[in-house]
Amino acid sequence: MSEQDRKVSEWRKLAEKWWLFPLVLVASAAFMVFLLALGSRGSDIATVLSLPVAILTALLALRAELRQRREDEKAAESGGGTNGGSNRARRPTSTLRRRAWLLIAAAVGAVSAGLYWFLGGQDDLNVTSDVGVSRGSDLADGARVELVDRGRDSGLFSPPQRDNLAVKFSLHNTSQTGYCVGLAEVRFLVAVDGEPVNPNEPAGSARSGGEVVLDLSEATRSASVIALVSMEDKECRVDLRLDRVTLYN
Secondary structure, eight states: OOHHHHHHHHHHHHHHTTTHHHHHHHHHHHHHHHHHHHTHHHHHHHHHHHHHHHHHHHHHHHHHHHHHHHHHHHHHHTTOOSSSGGGSOOOOHHHHHHHHHHHHHHHHHHHHHHHIIIIISOOOEEOGGGEEETTOSSBOTTOEEEEEETTOSSOSBSSOSSSEEEEEEEEEEOSSSSOOTTTOEEEEEEEETTEEESTTSOSEEEOTTOEEEEEOTTOSSOEEEEEEEEOSOTTOOEEEEEEEEEEEO
16 A cells, blocks of 8 residues: 555544544533633632643653654555655664653553542632621722631631632622622732731732632741722722632642
């Protein structure tokens, strides 16, 4: 079989499996939506998976090159590779195999580390029901409120049980008129052990429906979080609600 006939045959085999492409696209989109729904946890999972996926892609490419190399060698032995790919300079098969084993070892190591983190690491703590806002109703531009443990007057965690705090919140318009929620922004300031962290720069900011991730890793005794509401329309009034609050490493 000539090189051109072989390529035509491969394309025909690929065309017979056309249904795999939309299936893979739908599955990828569904998995992406699932990760987005997990919020900060989904971001961590995506980071862990990125290395094994990259290594797997390299292994598949290397497998295709090894297969092509074997076919060229067979064609050369049968005398049919005079003008084909057998005359092209290629890496020795032994070198390609060594690289394949290195990639396989790296993939095993990455997957093992990911499993250790996923199974042996500390679980996320959903503390939504334990955290409230000191005064979250009828907030005007410039309002300053504090995230507090329910049942306490001030303070949030003493000390935090994880290094990061993910806060997903929403704003709700209480004014009769005005486009308040869409243009409003909430900035978050963090203090650890009673000392502000970067008081002139917010630790995170987002609009309604967004999520901020705050670093609490430096806290040894306590951590507190202040939310500052900013709106262009001074007549606007909004309620601040915490949709999901998660502590994680």
